[in-house]
Amino acid sequence: MKHKISKLMLFAALIPLWGCVEVRDKEVTIAPPATPAPKVIERKFSDLVVNQDLYLYKGGLRTKQEMDALIANEGLLREVETYSLQFQKIIFSAEGRLFTMGNVVTLKAEELISEEGHILTFPEGQVAPLGHDGRHGGHIALIIENAEGLLSIVLRGENGGQGHPGKDPDLALKGKKGRDANGGLCVNGKIREACTPDPGGQGLPGYQGLPGYRGGNTGTLSLEIKSKSKFQPKIYRLVGKGGSGGVGGKGGQGGDGGDSINRKKPRVGAGSQGPEGPQGKPGPYGQDGIQESVCAVNESGANCI
Structure with missing residues (x-):
């Protein structure tokens, strides 16, 4: 299923956005604060120059x-952190990309200058581990006094993880037992084929893999730009794809071969075991995430899409 991509060119006046805004039936309300309030990581800097890939982590x-190096040593941590970062100036070069990694982030600055830089929630192709839903893109709040230049903001949900494999085969998937040899018919020479037992039947197909996991929502964005006559934000909302289904389980065991004409030891000279069944079908894909709101506020209220 293809992603729906929403691209917004915001040239209208953007003024202070106070708090997180929810839109319900076209009415705007202030969202209640989370309980308990998350721990906020607060940092103050002079200037930030983003001329390479930087990750907030x-x-x-x-x-x-x-x-x-961090991921190689300890794996990728998936906990959401809350940041409030304050700068005198933020400068983005064309090669500069800042990844917020699904966190809740407030970026405050006296001045922002962008030469076609990027702010992104996740890298392209970011996938949750096996058996996990994709992460939500988090929230980004930009609070800037003076901004100029072209800045792309990509709200992207993490792709869902692959589903679990189909379960191991059990006796219900075992193939049928082969036809036993018939001593009476064989001895009398009436039916020579009766002297030899048949091999067991092929096992049944394995169990289907489990469904893939859900892709993450895009995350939300709020913009508070006080002086923005030369500022051109481009905003993209890309939902996380549903994860692929789990691989099918191993096929069932082949059936036992038929018994021989040896009444005391029927398994001596018995027919050969049947072949293993085919692998099960892969599971279905998980659901894609959904697009979430981008909001700006003016004297008339909140504008959200």
């Missing part, structure tokens, strides 16, 4: 090399 800004 484990309490700080990490380079690609630092991020790779």
Whole structure:
């Protein structure tokens, strides 16, 4: 299923947005604060120059090399963190990308200058581990006094994890037993084929894999730009794809071969065991995430889509 991509060009006046805004039946209400309130990681800096990939992770800004080393040593942590980061100036080069990693992030600055830089919730192709839903894109709040230039903001949900494999085969999937040899017919020479038992039947197909896990929602965005005559944000909302279904389970065991004409030891000279059944079908894909709101506020109220 293809993603629906929503691209917004916001050239209208953007003024202070107070708090998180919910839209219900076209009425705007202030969302109640979370209980208990999350711990906020607060940092103050002079300037931030984003001229490479930077990741907001484990309490700080990490380079690609630092991020790779952390993941290699301890795996990717999936807990959501809440940040409030304040700067004098933020500068994005064309190569600069800031990944918020699904966290709840407030970026405050006196000045923002962007030469076609990017703010993104997750890297493209980010996938949840096996058996996990994709993460929500979190929330990004930009509170800027003066902004200029072109800045792309990509709200992307994490893709859902793959479903679990189909369960192991049990006796219900075992193939049928082969035809036994018939001593009476064989001895009398009436039917020579009766002297030899048949091999067992093929096992049944394995169990189907379990469904893939749900893709993450895009996350939300609020913009508070006080002076923005030269500022051109491009906003994209990309839902996380549903995860692929789990692989099918192993096919059932082949059936036992038929008994021989040896009455005391019927399994001596018995027919061969049947072949294993085919692998089960893969599970269905999980559901995609959904697009969430982008909000700005003016004197008339909140504008959300």
